Amino acid sequence: MPLxxxxxxxxxVDEFSVLVEELREILVQYxxxxxxxxxxxxxxxxxxxxxxxxxxxxxxxxxCILKGVDLETIPADEYKKVALLGxxxxxxxxxxLVSDDMMDASKTRRDQPCWYLxxxxxxxxxxxxxxxxxxxxxxxxxxxxxxxxxxDLLDLFHEVxxxxxxxxxxxxxxxxxxHVDLDKYTLEKHSFIVRFKTAYYSFYLPVALAMFMxxxxxxxxxxxxxxxxxxxxxxxxxxxxxxxxFGTPEQIGKIGTDIKDNKCSWVxxxxxxxxxxxxxxxxxxxxxxxxxxxxxxxxxxxxxxxIEQIYTEYEEKIVGELKAKIEKIDESRGxxxxxxxxxxxxxxxxxx
Numbered sequence: 001m002p003l004x005x006x007x008x009x010x011x012x013v014d015e016f017s018v019l020v021e022e023l024r025e026i027l028v029q030y031x032x033x034x035x036x037x038x039x040x041x042x043x044x045x046x047x048x049x050x051x052x053x054x055x056x057x058x059x060x061x062x063x064c065i066l067k068g069v070d071l072e073t074i075p076a077d078e079y080k081k082v083a084l085l086g087x088x089x090x091x092x093x094x095x096x097l098v099s100d101d102m103m104d105a106s107k108t109r110r111d112q113p114c115w116y117l118x119x120x121x122x123x124x125x126x127x128x129x130x131x132x133x134x135x136x137x138x139x140x141x142x143x144x145x146x147x148x149x150x151x152d153l154l155d156l157f158h159e160v161x162x163x164x165x166x167x168x169x170x171x172x173x174x175x176x177x178x179h180v181d182l183d184k185y186t187l188e189k190h191s192f193i194v195r196f197k198t199a200y201y202s203f204y205l206p207v208a209l210a211m212f213m214x215x216x217x218x219x220x221x222x223x224x225x226x227x228x229x230x231x232x233x234x235x236x237x238x239x240x241x242x243x244x245x246f247g248t249p250e251q252i253g254k255i256g257t258d259i260k261d262n263k264c265s266w267v268x269x270x271x272x273x274x275x276x277x278x279x280x281x282x283x284x285x286x287x288x289x290x291x292x293x294x295x296x297x298x299x300x301x302x303x304x305x306x307i308e309q310i311y312t313e314y315e316e317k318i319v320g321e322l323k324a325k326i327e328k329i330d331e332s333r334g335x336x337x338x339x340x341x342x343x344x345x346x347x348x349x350x351x352x
Contacts (some may be wrong), residue, residue: 090138135337149215167198204225238314322344
């Protein structure tokens with residue numbers, strides 16, 4: 001009987017303690033003082049395993065689909081390597097989040113204080129974020145150096161990391177909380193930000209890693225999945241922007257802050273496209289202000305402009321286009337449409 005979702009996640013989580021022990025042992029071999037080893041261990045445990053783990057689990061799910069096997073039938077040593085690739089993405093995510101929280105002056109992450117706000121951490125978190133990223137390459141070398149696809153893994157992680165940082169750069173210089181300027185916003189700029197900041201590492205990276213491990217490495221196949229997963233990742237972020245504004249805290253598990261944070265979100269870009277001079281004045285005055293009243297004025301305006309209906313039409317259009325792309329996938333070299341259908345199924349009509 002196949003493992004259920006909770007058991008699949010627990011099996012994946014169980015691998016993390018092994019990974020931490022391996023990294024600890026490497027520091028021991030370097031003769032690092034115990035206080036430094038303990039600090040790094042604490043950083044790994046605080047920042048890496050606390051989220052939904054969707055990116056890491058997607059490597060495992062994709063691998064199973066491509067191999068045509070159930071999770072519990074994968075040999076233990078094989079599963080450990082697949083899970084390790086998943087945890088490498090989670091380490092990459094941890095690296096991004098620790099640094100991003102400092103750049104955004106965020107207060108909480110995953111229902112706990114951001115790492116840099118933990119007493120005694122402060123700016124040491126900058127170096128800690130580098131060490132979270134560094135762990136990826138230490139682990140890849142230890143476990144994959146003898147594999148023919150080792151260099152492919154290195155290239156992929158380096159490329160996707162740089163792409164994500166490009167997206168972060170454009171996001172930071174566009175959404176300056178100190179100087180609100182809605183003239184900087186366009187849907188084209190929003191598209192670039194979300195594709196580079198989110199789609200590459202959250203959607204393309206997990207699938208490409210699993211493909212390399214099963215031996216599907218033809219550029220044509222990588223192009224096929226990229227052509228679906230990058231616009232799918234953009235759709236996911238548009239959905240996130242919409243839920244940030246129109247979803248409830250109970251529904252999405254957090255309080256939406258895009259309006260107060262002056263984010264170049266899909267919602268405000270849609271409003272800017274159709275705003276009258278009076279509506280634009282209202283946005284210029286209230287968007288990006290740290291005020292509940294200003295935020296509510298923006299939300300009321302978005303409702304009156306019919307942004308919810310625009311989103312519904314967008315969602316149906318993009319999903320139709322993605323389904324058509326998936327249908328045309330060439331499976332002759334081992335790629336399977338089910339990989340992409342599975343991703344779409346997780347995103348379509350999600351409410352949190």
